[in-house]
Amino acid sequence: MKKRGLSALLLSTLLVVGGCEVASKKDVVKEESKEPSIQKPVEIVLLTQSRDETDANVIRDQLSKAGFQVKLNLQPDFGSYTAQEKAGNFDVAISSWTTVTGNPDYAVRSLFKTGGDYNKGPISDPEIDQLIDTAASQTPDEYKATYEKLEQRLVFDKAYIAPLYVSLKSQGLNHTVLKESSVRLSKSRSMVWEAIDFVDESKRGKDPLILQQAISSLTSLDPIKGNDGSINMLNTNMYVRLVNLTDDDKITAEGALSHNYAIAEGNSDYYFLLRDDITFAKIKDKLAVDSQERVGAEDVVFSLNRAKNKDAVPDHRTYSLHEHIQNVEIVTDLNALTSAKQSGGGGTIKEALEKGVKAPISELASEKANADNQAGKYQVVKLTTTKPFPQVLNYLAHQSAGIVSKKQVESINTFDVAKYDVNKDITYGDQATVTEGATYNNALAASGPYILSYKNDYEAVFYKNPGYRKGTEFEPKISKLVVRFIKDADSALAALRSGEIHVYYGIPETKFDLVKNDSKLKLQTLESNGVAYLLFNLENREVSKSEDLRKAVLYAINQEELIKTYNDNKFKASSTLTPLVKTGLELKSDSNKVKEYLKKYAESSK
Structure with a gap:
């Protein structure tokens, strides 16, 4: 004993x-x-x-x-x-x-x-x-x-x-508050915020959509500086990309910056026909405003070149995802689109890019301010890979390929990256700049459907981008969105059941039955x-x-x-x-x- x-x-x-x-x-x-x-x-x-x-x-x-x-x-x-x-x-x-x-x-x-x-x-x-x-x-x-x-x-x-x-991937939603069909669950893509709508549509401009996530410390609001659970959902909805993934992981231009994309013979050259109906949002007095700066080819070239460059920013965390990019350029010669053939022998690149657009391509603009899609004047970006690499399109759908404002990022990141001093240099997207208190100085420029206004230890508050696809089905339905930081799974589920939050993204498998047995809630799952x-x-x-x-x-x-x-x-x-x-x-x-x-x-x- x-x-x-x-x-x-x-x-x-x-x-x-x-x-x-x-x-x-x-x-x-x-x-x-x-x-x-x-x-x-x-x-x-x-x-x-x-x-x-x-x-x-x-x-x-x-x-x-x-x-x-x-x-x-x-x-x-x-x-x-x-x-x-x-x-x-x-x-x-x-x-x-x-x-x-x-x-x-x-x-x-x-x-x-x-x-x-x-x-x-x-x-x-x-x-x-x-x-x-x-x-x-x-x-x-x-x-x-x-x-x-x-x-x-x-x-x-x-x-x-x-x-x-x-x-399993899972989420629970309150279907008495939200339209169940508007809350998508995608195999790979993060939650699509702009699609979500209230059952009572009159609440769109009055009530916030309330979501949750466990992690309150955000790695960075610069899409290339983080790739973790603290910012994946947030940056995915703050920055538009050239292409997206469907709910079952197919490449699509739907809800993206491109009207269409095309792959040239040899699988090394990729072309993207850009939209002209998205502008960057900024924050003024903690509210979202339209900067009137169009999201264009210059920003795409800048964003993808920095995404592939390990030395573009201090603590670059996504460069290896884009190391297969050799070159990104703006196409200005219309003959380049008619002479290049599609992979698989399906016609010219121009023909592929024109599918479904209202006006055929009559002219290419070198500057984004000169694009006018209704008049047939477009911007086209060509991306070339280091070797044949069809999986490049999947990487372009990742949040790290989000399009940032060249003008805004260059105005913030004025320091020498090689001599970066964490104690004095402020980088674009630093969470301290969006945290309430003495460090708050929000300089974000969002190309996506929502922009982060401010955060604290309790929540992060977002507003719809007033310049995002206005008047189309992709314009965000709900004006204000709040992400509550709830670390504990039991607390998050209790918040869903009480109506404190509207969607619980990532419900643990051990809690499924509690959601299924609550008449107000709907459980969505897929492998x-x-x-x-x-x-x-x-x-x-x-x-x-x-x-x-x-x-x-x-x-x-x-x-x-x-x-x-x-x-x-x-x-x-x-x-x-x-x-x-x-x-x-x-x-x-x-x-x-x-x-x-x-x-x-x-x-x-x-």
Whole structure:
């Protein structure tokens, strides 16, 4: 009894929350065990944040049963989690990725290619780099075999990650307040704000549409400086793009800056016929005003050139998504459109661009102020890729390809990027400039349907862009939009049920039944491109040195147990590619392999 009491006392000292560590009873090795021990239990530090505590508890138990001594580095929010990640205070971290562009290259390039913006391992593997680039140049029929090789090396040969599950995408809405048909749920694209409407249309100009998100600290309102859950939905609705994704991940010009797009022979040249009915919104006295500055080809060229340039801004976080862009230019010679042929032999580029427009192309304007679509005078942008790369269109639908105002951004970012000083230099889109208080100085210029006016710790307030597609079906229906910051899932659901918010985007699978059973609410779901996985720390840790140790962790993971925790509302994953490419590979937990790899690790550590 004394021995057990002492063990419990020692166990209690291991429990720490938010920067500390947690161990369960299963972490404690019984001294009286008669089984021969390979070595003392291997300590594994598992980094997570409070929203993923369910996953952390299941994974901790699985690893403990496999013979690891697991300690949790449990952080209260995304910001503190990121700080711990950057500091390297973990062996494995619960991470996730949603392929919001609908193409498989996005599911791997930033995450796993050497130097990728979100390569947090970091992984540096020439074979993986080559496979990513090879697959990017292939058609869907060709790239399946290449992505299978990539997944094999990434997960099963090298154990750089350990896949957990594929999630459902979900949202709950109050259908007594909002028209259910106006609230879209897209497989990859974020929520389409401009389409949402009240049941009582008389409320459009009086009442705000109230949404929610968990993260209140916004990475940046400059679309190229962030690619995470804090700003993806916000920037997607603040900046228009050349093309969009449909709800089922097809490329479309609907709701975009382009009337049409066309691919030339060779799949390296892409043409876009621009609209002339969008102007930038600005904020004056915390309200949206029309700047009268048209969104045009000059802004497109500027935006995409800075998107591909790693040195365009300090802390550029999306450059690898656009590294395949070689050149972006304004087309001024009409003969260039008639001489260039469409890919697949379907006629000229001019013919493709003119489909469905009211006036055929009679003249090309070099300056945006001179465009007049009704008179047949258009602007055309030509984008050339470094090599044939049809997936470029998916990247142009991503929020990081949002079109910013050349004039406005250049007026703010006047510093030398190489000498950037975080303490004195203000960058375009800095959240401090839109936060209420002494730092507030909103200099945003939004090309999309809404513009952020101000934020605080409680909410962010947006207003419709008065110069966005006015008089068309794409003009935003509701004048004011509020995004409430509600970190806790139970609190967010309570807010939806009480009418405090109108849409809850990303309802946890464990809460589905509560929404279904509420007569005021409607649950919308579809299988997403979101995959959760364990990311190994590949710098200065035991797991970075030992492939065997990583594989022991890999085969200790039982996905079926995790999925049951969510009432079977998640699905098995092999990698971040799983929702997009069915490779046929599958991770199966295997206690014998765990023992085998732990033994190899122990022998190599002697």
